[in-house]
Amino acid sequence: MxxxxxxxxxxxxxxxxxxxxxxxxxxxxxxxxAIPVVLEGHDVIGQAQTGTGKTAAFSIxxxxxxDSSKKVIQALILCPTRxxxxxxxxxxxxxxxxxxxxxxxxxxxxxxxxxxLQSLKKGVNIVIGTPGRVIDHINRGTIKLENxxxxxxxxxxxxxxxxxxxDIEFILQKSPExxxxxxxxxxxxxxxxxxxxxxxxxxxxxxxxxxELTVPLxxxxxxEVREADKIEVLxxxxxxHNPKLSLVFCNTKKKVDDVSLSLQARGYLADGLHGxxxxxxxxxxxxxxxxxxxxxxxxxDVAARGIDVENVEMVFNYxxxxxxxxxxxxxxxxxxxxxxxxxxxxxxxxxxYKLKDIxxxxxxxIKLGKIPTINDVEERKISLxxxxxxxVINEGGLEKYTDIVERIVGDEYTSLDIASALLKxxxxxxxxxxxxxxxxxxxxxxxxxxxxxxxxxRISPRDIVGAIADKVRIPGDLIGSIDIFDKFSFVxxxxxxxxxxxxxxxxxxxxxKKVNIEIAKKK
Ligand code: ADP
Ligand code: MG
Numbered sequence: 001m002x003x004x005x006x007x008x009x010x011x012x013x014x015x016x017x018x019x020x021x022x023x024x025x026x027x028x029x030x031x032x033x034a035i036p037v038v039l040e041g042h043d044v045i046g047q048a049q050t051g052t053g054k055t056a057a058f059s060i061x062x063x064x065x066x067d068s069s070k071k072v073i074q075a076l077i078l079c080p081t082r083x084x085x086x087x088x089x090x091x092x093x094x095x096x097x098x099x100x101x102x103x104x105x106x107x108x109x110x111x112x113x114x115x116x117l118q119s120l121k122k123g124v125n126i127v128i129g130t131p132g133r134v135i136d137h138i139n140r141g142t143i144k145l146e147n148x149x150x151x152x153x154x155x156x157x158x159x160x161x162x163x164x165x166x167d168i169e170f171i172l173q174k175s176p177e178x179x180x181x182x183x184x185x186x187x188x189x190x191x192x193x194x195x196x197x198x199x200x201x202x203x204x205x206x207x208x209x210x211x212e213l214t215v216p217l218x219x220x221x222x223x224e225v226r227e228a229d230k231i232e233v234l235x236x237x238x239x240x241h242n243p244k245l246s247l248v249f250c251n252t253k254k255k256v257d258d259v260s261l262s263l264q265a266r267g268y269l270a271d272g273l274h275g276x277x278x279x280x281x282x283x284x285x286x287x288x289x290x291x292x293x294x295x296x297x298x299x300x301d302v303a304a305r306g307i308d309v310e311n312v313e314m315v316f317n318y319x320x321x322x323x324x325x326x327x328x329x330x331x332x333x334x335x336x337x338x339x340x341x342x343x344x345x346x347x348x349x350x351x352x353y354k355l356k357d358i359x360x361x362x363x364x365x366i367k368l369g370k371i372p373t374i375n376d377v378e379e380r381k382i383s384l385x386x387x388x389x390x391x392v393i394n395e396g397g398l399e400k401y402t403d404i405v406e407r408i409v410g411d412e413y414t415s416l417d418i419a420s421a422l423l424k425x426x427x428x429x430x431x432x433x434x435x436x437x438x439x440x441x442x443x444x445x446x447x448x449x450x451x452x453x454x455x456x457x458r459i460s461p462r463d464i465v466g467a468i469a470d471k472v473r474i475p476g477d478l479i480g481s482i483d484i485f486d487k488f489s490f491v492x493x494x495x496x497x498x499x500x501x502x503x504x505x506x507x508x509x510x511x512x513k514k515v516n517i518e519i520a521k522k523k
Pocket of ligand 2: 155
C-alpha cells in the first residue's frame with residue numbers, strides 16, 4: 001500500500017505546518033490516494049475502514065480549495081451524528097490553524113437554533129452538519145447553497161443506516177450542479193452506490209482494501225488504560241517482565257518525545273526515534289539499541305520501518321496503531337526466529353472498536369490483561385534479587401567481603417542487620433501511596449445496567465441489543481453481556497455510554513414496553 005509524505009502532496013505551507021503540529025508523520029493510504037484526486041477537482045468515492053484518517057483525507061483538500069476571503073458557504077460536510085460533526089469540525093479547526101479567514105461551523109440537532117443563526121450570520125465558509133438540522137436551515141433560508149463548491153458525505157454508510165438517505169438526496173438536489181461531490185464510507189452497500197451514480201460525475205474510486213494478514217505467534221494482551229495512566233502502567237509492565245530489549249510504539253512524533261523523556265526521568269534506559277531526527281542521530285540511537293545501551297526504544301511506525309533487531313522481547317502499543325497492517329508490523333518485531341515474544345496494547349475509551357477490527361482482520365485473539373499492582377511489581381523485583389544473591393553466594397569468592405562484615409558484627413549489630421541495610425542501599429521499594437494505584441485498578445470498561453423487564457415480558461437479548469443500538473446509536477457489538485431473569489435483566493454497556501443509554505432508554509421502550517433502567521447495584 002503506497003503512502004506519501006505530506007510534503008509530496010503539493011499542499012500549502014499553512015496546511016503543512018498545521019499537519020506538522022498535529023504530529024502526523026505521513027499520510028495514511030486513503031489520504032495519500034484521495035487528496036491528489038480531490039485537489040484535481042474530481043468527484044471521489046473513498047472507501048477505507050474506520051480509523052484510517054478519512055476525515056483529513058477530505059478536510060485537507062477542502063481547506064485548500066475554498067476561498068477563505070469569501071464568507072459564503074463553499075463547502076458542506078454531512079455527518080451522521082452530532083459527535084462526528086463536532087469531531088470533524090475540530091479536525092478542521094486544527095488543520096486551518098494557520099490559514100486565515102476559515103470559518104467552519106458545526107450545525108446539529110439539539111443545539112439552540114438561535115445560536116446557530118447568530119454564528120451563521122457572521123459569515124461561514126464551511127458547514128459541518130447532520131442532515132436533519134441542515135435541512136431546517138435550508139428551509140429557513142439561513143443556509144444558502146448557491147455558492148457551494150464542494151459537498152462531502154462523510155461516513156455515508158452510517159448515514160444510510162440512520163435513515164438519512166432521503167435527507168441527503170434533498171440536500172444534493174438543492175445544491176449547484178457545478179459542485180464537487182465527495183463520498184467517504186467504510187463500506188459500500190448498494191444504496192450508497194446508487195447514490196453515487198445519481199449524484200456524482202465520473203467519480204474516481206479510491207479504495208483501500210485490507211490485505212489478509214497473518215500474525216506471527218505472539219502472546220497478545222491489551223490493557224484498558226486512561227491516557228494519563230499509560231506511563232505508569234508501562235513502567236509497571238517493564239518492571240514486572242523485565243525485558244532486555246523492548247519497543248514502544250506511539251502514533252505521533254510528539255508522543256515519542258514525551259514518552260521517551262518520561263521513561264528517562266523514571267530511570268529507564270530509553271530513547272526515542274522518529275522522522276524529525278537526522279539520519280546520523282537515528283543511526284546512533286539504533287546502534288545503542290542493538291548494543292543494549294538503550295533497552296527501550298520508543299518509535300513511530302515510520303521511523304521503526306526497516307528496523308531489524310534480534311532479541312526484542314516485547315512490543316508495546318502505547319497507542320493503538322492507525323491501521324491494522326501497522327499492528328501486524330509492530331508486533332512482528334518481537335518473537336523473531338522462533339523466540340517467545342509478547343505484545344501489549346494500551347487502549348483507552350472507544351479504541352476498543354479498533355481492537356475488535358484488528359482481531360477480526362487478523363483472526364487472532366487479543367486477551368484482556370490485568371494491570372499489575374505495585375505489589376506484583378515489588379514481589380517480582382524481590383524474587384529477582386533473591387535469585388541474584390543466591391547466584392553470587394554460589395559463585396564464591398566472598399572472603400574479602402566477609403572480612404568487612406566481621407568488622408561490623410558485634411554487640412550492636414547482627415549480620416541480619418547488615419544484610420538488611422545493604423539491601424536497603426541497593427533496592428528501592430516503592431513508597432507511593434496505594435490510592436494512586438487503586439485508581440488504575442478500578443478503571444473498568446463496562447458498566448452493568450439494570451432493566452426492569454425480563455422473561456415475563458418476553459424480552460430476549462436481541463430485543464435489548466436492538467433497542468439500545470437503535471435508540472442510542474451505539475454499535476450492537478459494543479454491548480456486553482446480557483442476563484435475563486423473570487422480572488428484570490442486566491446489560492453491560494461501555495462505561496462512557498452508560499449515562500446516555502440510561503437517559504435515552506428511560507424515555508423509550510423495549511418491545512413496546514416502557515422501561516426503567518439504572519446502574520446495577522454491585523453484586
Ligand atoms: P476515519 O474517519 O477513517 O474513521 P479519522 O479521520 O477519524 O478516521 O482518524 C482516526 C484517527 O487517526 C484520528 O485520531 C486522527 O487524528 C488520526 N490520524 C489521521 N490521519 C493521520 C495521520 N496521517 N497520521 C497519524 N494519525 C492520523
Ligand atoms: Mg470518519
